[in-house]
Amino acid sequence: MKIIVHKEILLYFIFWVSVTSFAQNKSDRELILIDKDWRFSLGHLYDTQKDFGHAEGYFSYLAKTGFADGPAAPGFDDRAWRKLDLPHDWAVEQDFSEKASYSHGFKSSGKGFPEKSIGWYRKKIMIPQSDEGKIITLKFDGVFRNSKVFFNGHFLGTEESGYNGFEYDITAYVNYGNENTIVVRADTSMEEGWFYEGAGIYRHVYLQKTNPLHVITNGTYVTSEIQNDTAEVTAEVTIENKGNYKGAIEVIQTIINASGKEVTSTAENRLAPEFYKTANFTSKIKIQSPLLWDLDAPNLYRIITQIKQEGKIVDDYETNFGIRTIKFDPEKGFFLNGKSIKLKGTNNHQDHAGIGTALPDELQYYRIKKLKEMGSNAYRCSHNPPTPELLDACDKLGMLVIDETRLMGINDYHLNDLKRLIERDRNHPSIICWSVGNEEWNIEGGIVGERITNVMQGFSKSIDPTRPVTVGISSGFRSGISSVVEIMGYNYMGNGDIDAHRNDFKDQPGMGTEEGSTFATRGIYFNDDTKHYKSAYDKKPRPTFFSIEEGWKFYASRSYLAGMFIWTGFDYRGEPTPYGWPSVTSYFGMMDVCGFPKDNVFYLKSWWGSTPVLHLMPHWNWSGMEGKEIDVWVHSNCDEVELLLNKKSLGKKKMEQYGHLEWKVNYTPGTLEAIGYKNGKKILTEIQKTTQNPENIKLSIDKENPSNANVLVITVEVTDKKGLHIPTANDEITFAVKGGKILGVGNGDPTSLEKDQFIDDITLVPITNLEEQKLTSAELLQELPTFSESDWTAAFKDRDYKIQAKSYVYRGQFDLKNISKTNMVSFFYKKIGAESVIFVNGNKVVPSAEDSQKYSFTSSILKEGKNTIYIMAKPLQKIKDWDVMNTDPGIIQVITPSEPWKRKLFNGYAQIIIQKDESGSEVVLSATAKGVKAGVLNVNQKKK
Structure with missing residues (x-):
């Protein structure tokens, strides 16, 4: 079996090796990551000329099959476009603007910026002749947003949501043995969320090849039941037949453990589905003494589903899964593998400092490790389907997950999104709950919300009956959604009486799906609204909200509550509450957008973790405040803590469970020291010192x-x-x-x-006012003569291609603004003649060595403002009367080094x-x- 997987994670490499060694003969399945070597350019929301002429054709791609135009056409010249690799987020590259979206962190992209709201991507791939007869598909993990995909000029479809994975069958459109062109147009002019969402192809793209008889995407569903020391694994597989084969097939299910050893296997003879039909097959497999998936031992298995046709393996499809039990109890909270676990969770959006939403796979692991280090054991995907690699990281590192759809509703748009989410993710052992909504204020408290929740809850159960359903609710906890949802999701204690709701609905488990929303600026220990500073001391953010400490004490002391999810683990772009411009990120995170910890991290680590913790705050650099009182806090799980200033004791204090300690200390430069004691013994020391000048x-x-x-x-x-x-x-x-x-x-x-x-900034400058004159000689001149101004006419206007001059000279202008010697200016010529000689401002230029249709212009021949280009060329001849001749001379590319x-x-x-x-x-x-x-x-x- 041939699989190409992400190079970045060593575990993936081990996975590939073990799978390859297991397969006895190769199937037709390949999954090829095609993130490398794309071309990209911004287009325009409504000006079709600035959108490279897209959708200007007489017949559109919606009118006639294969009639894509502009960049969607296979022959479009994209040589002047920027080269890049995926994942890519073009929004994070933009400057900040006070006029830009508050939700998207004031990045000048998308809504309100028509010249920055459309992004075009193009890639050329070779597909060998030997692939003919296979089913070829393009798979996208996510494109933000409203993407249109074209292949070899054929329109494949539109995916509105920026969070859904999708795929298209391109088998019929492939040029086998030749070049093929993939084109994606993304439109970010509308936002889905009220938080930073990025822009473009910010998740992975794959080319998939399979036999016509194959397991469909997300076509396996693995569940397990544990009795005594045996796990009975149920593996349901959906097989599709896009070929003409009729007859018997053999379906083989083999389970492999984490070390790559075969645990058990089963085989059954079945009939192949009919042409373009699917069939479901179910196998029961027992595993003795299974290794359970747990927080500290996230044991994973793989099931390899193989299809044999006439004795040959034609497909093999692999699925990671874990064996574990989960239970939400209305009296005792959450249980994992029969053990009571308090959910210590965080909510998170999907962006990171510097790179926006285009996270490399390793950064998913990095962020989950940061949360685990803090003591967190649960993660809520707020408020949209995550990238698959995030869930892989949670599976491998031992992090529980609430997986959330984007929007509530009962129609195909809503339910199809939910179906794709659940079918994609239901084999992840980390996922313990499906969330079908969040803070839907218009419907939360009424009959409409109740009806929608009942439908979405039942629909979820029809796809995956093994997990419960929740909704995050913030506008009261007594009616509507609250009365029917399976797991009650409390968003903020201040929004209702949680204990009262529980007394009214004693059979309904509950958890705090959002809590906190505290404000803190990392490293700042005073409020300053003029500078948009929020002190890092844990305080109530607003009168009806609660500090992190108050929240945890509430949830920790109630066994009927499964736990709480803090808003948020990391700061994120957008929603810069309580401020606006020039704040561009949130203040809610326990960590900032980089993952640097704020002081609340150490409060949580003290009471969420199992290792001794001693954290002393603030820093001890307060020049100019000598003698003034400083609030000194200690976060710790020690029994007692003693504080010393310059070796003089300021007293020892006992630590209250789930609490912290405070001192008032008059500032004196030197050393502030905390000593932690356990059972009367000194176990930890933490020091804050006044530092000297940076060196x-x-x-x-x-x-x-x-x-x-x-x-x-x-x-x-x-x-x-x-x-x-x-x-x-x-x-x-x-x-x-x-x-x-x-x-x-x-x-x-x-x-x-x-x-x-x-x-580097790339600007594309058009050639305008293109004019022509007929020349009497077929020989192209190597020096520029003087032309009569009266003989210039509009280029190509009323051209009779049956009666053409022996050669033509074309003249056009291009406008250069703020040009300097550091700019690199190139002309990407599109042939308007069989042979050509080109002059710029009277100077002949020669093509580059690597591309005969590219001309690099030196600064010595260019000038600020209007520049004139002449093209002498022998005319192109029409072969057929209906041939469409190129009349575009090309584009000027100006690169400004960063x-x-x-x-x-x-x-x-x-x-x-x-x-x-x-x-x-x-x-x-x-x-x-x-x-x-x-x-x-x-x-x-x-x-x-």
């Missing part, structure tokens, strides 16, 4: 970075001469990298309007994300700043 840049790979990963997450800081981290530093650091490329930079500052990415990558530290920290190149060479990151010594980090590549 060195320190670069370090974060410990949550996956081992041997293709992507590096690096923390940037400055230290004083003693090597102490300076918590108030805000130096601007400039970066350079060898052996890799920088994907993004961030620092967690909610008000930072710095660039997230530093990429500034060097840089970022200011914010309260001591910045983050840089680097992707290693494929050469295997050493990655060297250098960082410089004024007044401090440069930092260098060397990372040796390891063989995978």
